[in-house]
Amino acid sequence: MSKVLAQLESIKFHLQYVGQLDSTLNQSLYQHVDMGMVEMMLEQAARFSDEFLLELAERGDRVGCSLDKGGVTLPAGTDQAYQAWCELGFPALSLSESQGGLGVPLTVQLAVQELIDGANLAFGMLCINQRCATKALLGAVSQEPVEQWLAGLADGSLAATIAISEPQAGSDVGRIATRATSSPEGGWTLNGSKIWISYGDHDATDNILHLVLARTAGGGTRGLSLFAVPKRLDDEDNGVSVLRLEEKMGLHASPTCVLALENTRGYLIGEEGRGLVNLFPMMNAMRQAVATQGAAVANAATLQALDYAGTRPQGGRADAPARPIIEHADVSRMLLEMTAKSELLRALSLRTASYEDRAACCEDDDADNARDWQQLAGLLLPVAKTLSAEWGFEVANQGIQVLGGYGYTSDYPMERMARDVRVGSIYEGTSGIQALDFAHRKLLGDQLGAMQRLLALIEADLAGSQADNPLRAPLEQILSIYREVLRCIQQPDWLAGGGAYPLLRLSGVLLCCWNGVTLYQAAHDDSEYQRRVRQAMDLFSVGLAAEAESWAAKVSLKRYSLSAQ
Template sequence: MFSYLPPVKHMRYVLQDVLSATRRLQGEAGFDELDDDLVRQVLDQAGRFASEVLFPLNASGDRQGCSFDNGEVRTPDGYAGAYRQFQEAGWAALACDPAHGGQGLPHVLNCALQEMMISANHAWTMYPGLLHGAYACLKEHGSEELKRRYLPRLVSGEWLATMCLTEPQAGSDVGLLRTRAVATDDGGYHISGSKIFISGGEHDLTENIVHLVLARIPDAPAGSRGISLFVVPKIRPDGSRNNVLCTGIEHKMGIRGSATCSLDFEQASGWLVGEPHRGLAAMFVMMNAARMLVGAQGLGIAEAVHQNAERYARERVQAKAVVRPPERGGHAADPIILHPPVRRLLATQRALVEGGRMMLYWSGLMLDLAERSPDAARRERLGQLLALVTPVVKAFLTQKGFDGASAALQVYGGYGVITETGVEQYLRDARVTMIYEGTNEIQAIDLVVRKIIGDGGASLGLLLRDIADTARAERAGPLGRYAAALATLADDLGAIGKRLSTPGATTPELPHWIAQDVLQLVGHGVMGWLWLRSARASLDDRDADTGFHDERLATAAHYFAYVFPETAASLAIVRQCLAGDGVAP
């Protein structure tokens, strides 16, 4: 039977031992009341909610899916009750400002909450998944009236939110959108147009749904520069139903319990968020939060399938192992976990799951420090780093999450494709994560063109200096081999960044051709850096829990021996292209 056990011990290890999150949040971000006991309580309670409330609805929700009838959407049985428990427990408010009813806890703890909920039930988690992004967008760009009207109810979870960008003719290229907004005499707007692929666009979990909609004001400039952002609620402030109609839901290969809706807006009442024609800048606050969430989806899926693949490998008996422990004696066959190819699959999964957790939580910690550090220069530096790594978190973790789900299914063999085993659902659920919130190809182009070339390699330089400093400190010690490999990659990335950022040094197309390879290099640069820090933490703390820390050290060794060398192929491609030998006509 497929199961899920929240990995709270490793979560605490990442937060406390690897990232020193509690100490840094207290000292640098003003979370004075935060301590390790509070962190443990939050993780324990979040794990209990995920495993005991959400996970039992996962397979049944996938089988049942959502139903649609005359504009109304019904979610799978149990979803609404689980949402009430989520709301009543205050999970929606976890990392929100107490001024709006939030608990005021760090974003990094919300990353942990999201990971566990996704591991337990990806489809259900889609519904509250955009709450924090909508909250952050309105908090930063909304008028005082919009903040007063919507923030408390979003923070409490009384209302849910959506992000309405995509149209039939305008997917990733939002500059092609046609939805129109016409000013009304009362200071609002009438919104007219159609949106598709809207997660949670209609459902039965909350009475109201707050749609954040991109649209054009008449005479707006063409392209993305002419887009504005509007709040368009399902229920108007006077209690009447707005002119927002769900015209259907998609029937999908995965996340079937999540309602993916088509919406028609017919002179629907809306209110401007931020400045006219500056809608994308405001929406990017929500989009960046969503990209972090999707990275968490890759991690959460990989964690759940790895747990089950490892358990199955201990139970499934097939053939004699090449080397078997003495206690196997005269048995005719061995558990498949004793076979080296299976052990390698599982060890690689573990390395990517634990490395992915460090990457996600490090990003969440940076978000906390970038928002709350008293040092303005420090906030700016961390903001640069966060902008650089956000597309990496999204694309790298979702690709590795899908790869992990595929590897887990491989461990199951023929049983993996059978619905009852559970692993095939996670593979189906994982596939869309590499597409929505900006395809992974777009994330790679964003990294290379907008972030690396766009600032002349300055942000990349900040990251590489941090990596090089850690590697330098470990060169002469027992982790010297890992440090040397990481330092070499940092040097290579620095040279690539410098070349790409030199005006006229490449053809206009070349950065786009190699963008995915550069993203893989940066992803392994960050993950390798964090694995080096993890190995140092486990060496220092080994006597406190020898078995646990020896597992971390063994996994670090596997990462650097079998996973980190992926960088060689990406480096070869990038170097060849930069030399002029690898660009397609």
């Protein structure tokens, strides 16, 4: 069985026990979706990845993209893979039936994304942009081009980007200089440049819709507005050009472009001066996608390492055949650590998505409940994005160690996986930015309201857990540690600048311990996969409370004060 198809059992397991998919599909919003349809989608995505993406990932990494006067050319085979992706209907997953889509739950969308990203993260970047762009467009004032764009995104004939960064404005978006001016006869004209634009140009589609932050008035973030800028308009170029392709560590088959906008026509999305607010739905969707990327690479790397370790003979008695290295205790330890992290990342990503699904399923007269579930999803999101990005790289790096010398070479995909996933803790908001958002907006800005509801859910699951669950005692200890830290951060002298990241990582320990309790309890069958999950959760429990203590001690430190010379 292929390594992609081998993931179907574990993904279905998570959808059932963590994603609560059965409950979601019983809601009226998803009455057109059943488990048979979901399983068919997952199998199609796995077979598509096997047929098109695995070999393309190796070739794309080796040859990369090229830029000439005609624009960017993707590695050979990308266009065929993309057309097959569109023919299967996958670009339509996120849009409702009334919008020309399939309207499946977010948990299912991310399960499909994981199968794609685990096989070929560079190709997955193209698909993620499309799905996330719909989030920004759905909040736009109804206008004819928006309906056309949504239709193009749904059938895959239109690609999309998010264009924020500039040379002087990375995380500091308030320094964006790209200017948008209105014309007397209506419409907007944009001039400026953007950097680090994933799939900013390519030959997979005839047109690309750029979602661009530009300045309409004043300084800072309040002077920014959001615009939709087509690459081509009325069958003519619209003043968007590629100045160069970035040379980068990984994702060689995903063109990262420097774009110039010269007298480019754009369409205002939402209200003028509310660009960041109007872009947040897309940004949050991108951050959720990054969480899934980390989980995808971690799980793919773990399966690759397990397969290699089971077939690589090394060591043993001189007068006997060499043993597979999986039988060596240190290799088994590394494989179980990889298993624990990859399973827990998938659980964290799907739990976050399941709360969004629950919010979406609330009836119109149940706005308070919908808000509560949405706030819980928002609370988990920066933790899921950060931990998945960082652990995804750590798991791939540990996979290199399992493979030894072969892991360091391009004979196996492990080193490419590590290079590709490394950017996850940088783009769509660095880990430090996520931590500040978590501390200021999600915790203190909400007066701990959503966190208290989350802790109640955790305590309810803890009370219902089995006495022999190895993560039960650590979870009790970590909850006590966490409540003390929450009291600390409410003090007026707490410095979030240095303490926010340790706070986020402590929250990650708490959430992963909780998910570990769930996974261990659910893994009651005697299949090879579920036995490995139980072993991995057992190992993960060792020293977990001490790790929580370590992060908690750093939350209140006041020693972070370097300065430029």
